[in-house]
Amino acid sequence: MANIKKIKQEKNKIEIQVTVESDKTNEVFKDTYHQLSRKVKVPGFRTGRIPINILEMNLGMEYINHQVAEKLIEDSYTEALEKSELEPIDIPKVDIVQIEKGKPFIYKMNIEVKPEFTLPSLEKLSIEKKKPEVTEKEIEEELERIRDFHAKLNVVEDRKSEMGDFLMVDYEAFHKDNLLPDSKQENQLIQLGDRIIPEFKEKLVGVKPGEEKEIKVKIPENAEDKKIAGEEIVYKVKINALKEKELPKLDDDFAKSVGDYQKLTDLKEHIKKQLNEQKKYESEREFEDLLMDNVSEKCSFEVPEVLIEKQLENMMKNLEEDLKARNMSLADYYKIIKTNEEKVRSEYRLIAEGQVKKELIIDKVIQDDKITATEDDVDKKIAEIAESTNQKPLKVRAMFEKNRTLDNLKEQIKRGKAIAKLSQMVKIIEI
Structure with a gap:
């Protein structure tokens, strides 16, 4: 059983002193000597039968005291925090004050806790809060998004590609006439007019299925791939199919x-x-x-x-x-x-x-x-x-x-x- 005493407090840092009774200290010393006697090998002595003075001579009191202190702190730590009613926000710093056979074990804990403060009066504080309102325009926009998601893509053969169309393409990318790793792709569906590599897709407006085209694209300086950042890339593209979007009719069946x-x-x-x-x-x-x-x-x-x-x-x-x-x-x-x-x-x-x-x-x-x-x-x-x-x-x-x-x-x-x-x-x- 440990006795707790608060020594000092500075802001949210508190120092407490923990005293463990001498009977408990002697008990842990005795148990530690017994455990060490079973682990340590000393010439001329059987394991588990090594006298205390021989252990002290071979291991040194500093080592033995350290083992005892660890056990005493482990056994009293939680009790000390509970009795002091403190909740540390970090691992407390421990300093040993006294460790000696036949005497109480004393140590200090420097504990950092949450700061103490009082909530101010908030009666005069005004906070704005948006009232959730849904407009007819927002409903229609969401309806159009759902409609677009369920659109069909129909193959077109009698015209050239336009913004908004979809192309099924094969392509590969070259840097200084060298094929870039993993750049060769087949039957990729792309939409003309979206924001992904716009300069690449803009140059595919006006093409027909079966055509092949070379497109030069300047890679941004801040590109993730540093080997091609700021460089010119040549895409060789083959147009396999042209498709246009057919939106479903907005009715009860939809x-x-x-x-x-x-x-x-x-x-x-x-x-x-x-x-x-x-x-x-x-x-x-x-x-x-x-x-x-x-x-x-x-x-x-x-x-x-x-x-x-x-x-x-x-x-x-x-x-x-x-x-x-x-x-x-x-x-x-x-x-x-x-x-x-x-x-x-x-x-x-x-x-x-x-x-x-x-x-x-x-x-x-x-x-x-x-x-x-x-x-x-x-x-x-x-x-x-x-x-x-x-x-x-x-x-x-x-x-x-x-x-x-x-x-x-x-x-x-x-x-x-x-x-x-x-x-x-x-x-x-x-x-």
Whole structure:
């Protein structure tokens, strides 16, 4: 059993002294000598029968004390934190004050915790919130997108290609008369007029099936492939087929063909509902960002450096992984955007500090209001996810349990309640 005493506190850094009773210290010394006697080989002595003084002579007291201290700290660490009611935000630094047979074991822990602060009055704070409204134009645009998705491509033989047409082509790319690796493609469907290599596709306007054409394209200086960046590439293209898009007629039959709808008006109503949900979600996210930005400005406290650094490292790791997925290194990225790691880290650090500060504010609301995530809350959230993903609630719950992410879901629920609490404390202006 350990005795705990707070020695000093400086901002969010607290030093406590932990004292383990001498009986426990002697017990661990005895056990350590026994374990070492069974592991160490000393000429002239049987394993497990080595006297204590011989062990001390061969291993040295510094080594033995270290083994004892590790065990005593391991056994008392959790109890010390629980008794002190402290939640470290980083691994505490431990300094041994006293370790000696027959005496209490004493050590200090320097613990960094979340900063203490009081939420300011938010009554006079006004935050704008967009009212989700779906226009007839937006519904028609989405309907056209669905219509375009279900269009047919019909082969055309009696005219030349135009913008918007589709071509079935074979092509290969050359750099300085050398075939580029993996550039030879057959029966590739391309659309004239889209944004992918526009200068390449613009030169295919006015062609007919059976034609062959050479197209020269200048590769941008910032291209990922440094071997051809800024160079001229020659594409040799053969036109196999010309196709034009035929859009389906917008009527009740079309609605029936794309989903469980009886009439075109049913499809439009579904589109309106989806767009409204999307706008509602976007409005909530924008409002949440504005809310937390404004509340953060009004809260005055020092964000712990260790939390900023952790968030910064996570951001840099995510950046590196994102670039890796695009076959790009950090060095290449810095070169393209004409910067260096120091500048990027400096910019990211400001973002990281802001993110950590907001999360600490949310944690404060959760703590002050004793916010919890009940089983009913979890069931409702799972039901929402199930409905939005067209799955059964039991399957969604099973997924969370399998991935061991139910606790993460509970944290999301608590976070949502905290933000809802903050929103009740401000004046919301709908726009």
